[in-house]
Amino acid sequence: MKLQRSEAETVAVIEQYSDTLYKIALSYTRCPATAEDILQDTFLKYMQCQIEFENAEHTKAWLIRVVINESKKFYRLFWNSKRIPLEDIYSFEIPERHDIFYAVMNLPKKYRMVIHLFYYEEFSVKEISKILNQKENTVLSWLHRARKLLKRDMEVEYEYRRI
Amino acid sequence: MNIEEYKRAMQEVNVDKDKIKLRFESSMDEKKKKHLRIVQPNNFNRKIRICVTSLILIFMLINVKSLNNADVANFTITVYASDLNKELLLSKNPVSLSTSNQFNIQAITNEGKNSETGSVNFDLNFKCEGKNIRKITYQLSDKTISRENRSEAVAWFAENDDSYGTIPDSTSNEDVSVYRSYRDNTNHTCYVTKMIGNSYSVDYENQNDKQYALEINLFQNEKGELEAKKFTITVILTLDDGSTLEKHILVRPLIADTSEYEISKIEITLK
Numbered sequence A: 001m002k003l004q005r006s007e008a009e010t011v012a013v014i015e016q017y018s019d020t021l022y023k024i025a026l027s028y029t030r031c032p033a034t035a036e037d038i039l040q041d042t043f044l045k046y047m048q049c050q051i052e053f054e055n056a057e058h059t060k061a062w063l064i065r066v067v068i069n070e071s072k073k074f075y076r077l078f079w080n081s082k083r084i085p086l087e088d089i090y091s092f093e094i095p096e097r098h099d100i101f102y103a104v105m106n107l108p109k110k111y112r113m114v115i116h117l118f119y120y121e122e123f124s125v126k127e128i129s130k131i132l133n134q135k136e137n138t139v140l141s142w143l144h145r146a147r148k149l150l151k152r153d154m155e156v157e158y159e160y161r162r163i
Numbered sequence B: 001m002n003i004e005e006y007k008r009a010m011q012e013v014n015v016d017k018d019k020i021k022l023r024f025e026s027s028m029d030e031k032k033k034k035h036l037r038i039v040q041p042n043n044f045n046r047k048i049r050i051c052v053t054s055l056i057l058i059f060m061l062i063n064v065k066s067l068n069n070a071d072v073a074n075f076t077i078t079v080y081a082s083d084l085n086k087e088l089l090l091s092k093n094p095v096s097l098s099t100s101n102q103f104n105i106q107a108i109t110n111e112g113k114n115s116e117t118g119s120v121n122f123d124l125n126f127k128c129e130g131k132n133i134r135k136i137t138y139q140l141s142d143k144t145i146s147r148e149n150r151s152e153a154v155a156w157f158a159e160n161d162d163s164y165g166t167i168p169d170s171t172s173n174e175d176v177s178v179y180r181s182y183r184d185n186t187n188h189t190c191y192v193t194k195m196i197g198n199s200y201s202v203d204y205e206n207q208n209d210k211q212y213a214l215e216i217n218l219f220q221n222e223k224g225e226l227e228a229k230k231f232t233i234t235v236i237l238t239l240d241d242g243s244t245l246e247k248h249i250l251v252r253p254l255i256a257d258t259s260e261y262e263i264s265k266i267e268i269t270l271k
Helices: A007-029 A034-046 A054-074 A095-105 A109-121 A124-134 A136-162 B001-013 B017-068
Strands: B076-080 B087-089 B095-097 B101-106 B118-123 B128-131 B131-138 B154-167 B176-184 B185-196 B199-203 B211-220 B231-239 B246-255 B266-268
Touching: A007 A034, A007 A054, A007 B017, A034 A054, A034 B017, A054 A124, A095 A136, A095 B001, A095 B095, A109 A124, A109 A136, A124 A136, B017 B076, B118 B128, B118 B154, B131 B154, B185 B199, B185 B211, B185 B246
Parallel strands: none
Antiparallel strands: B076 B087, B076 B128, B095 B266, B101 B118, B118 B211, B131 B199, B131 B231, B154 B185, B154 B211, B176 B185, B231 B246, B246 B266
16 A cells, blocks of 8 residues: 655644544553554554545544544453553552542543543534444443443542541 | 543643654654555455455355245344344344443433332334335333323333434423433533333334334332333234234343442343
8 A cells, every 4th residue: 555645744643633642542541552552553544544634623533533443453452451550541740639530541441432532522422423433322321321430439439538 | 520620630641742753753664665565466365355255245145135035934133232233133042132322211200100210211223124024013011101100111112313402491292201411512402202102113114214212110129129120022013915923022121230220231032
């Protein structure tokens, strides 16, 4: 396959989208090193892909879709499915301030994905359904159950602190 | 739970862009060489392999379909299984129905009887396949179910409307019995669920034009725990010549947490 885009063009895309894509890959895989690998593969795919993107939104949506597919591939390998300790996902300066981050990361992957895309990336349910290739109803169910699980997790945490 | 805290945490997560760029650039040369060297012959072989595999698959599909259509009495019912991606053939072995699309409705409004009543709504993805079928009727074993007595029913059929709009001012409308909603930035929108009752019929040709749903009631037992009762759905096929065929499906909803209005598993079996 021929390379469809120049290195300079791809580097510009890295500059613009790597932050967003890294956070999505990290949310899915919960592993910083793997998230970086996924980004590298994604940008190589971008360089080789023959799609004529209509606008920046189209490019972004395509890149997100590839990141999620690559993340799924990572999960399919059984030796990658082992649980990564939550504290290794990201080293915050003051981790205690970010209980909710760890609570989200502790959710099953489909739930943490919809939470991230809905609340952080601020995609609509319709957009998320296209990105994840799921029905809108399914996305709504996942959001509903993710919020419920989060609420339960956070309450358990507070109760633990009171004791 | 404040989701803004999640946003703040995520804003602190940063990727080293220079590192990503370096990794990308260093992998480029290697990738380019690899492409120049191997792409042409591999692509050709790959195309041949894809063509041959596709032909074999098409041949197998045609054969399987003709076998399935050979006998009208052996009509099949397919359902979306628990992973939502696969359609499984219903057989004597139990199949777990997808529960990912469930919405729980606690304390049904305007019932006026029992505020503790709750039900769980599922997209019902049944599909019948066979020859010379004109109409399909799905019927519950329960007696006639109306809006007034549905809190006592084991389950009922509903129609879910995916074309969402703003929340209606009132849910007292006879048809629009309950709704599910979500807040999307500034808009408060909803998906409407209309109660049908204990049976509904669809034309064979357009059986999946609408999204039908199953609403399962959860009851409190003597211990105060929630439980769902098993029930039977009768599938009646009306053929082109007016004759009918029947199959019975046993539905067994299971609850993992007896304090939550949520069904963990629905096992369905062909009786």
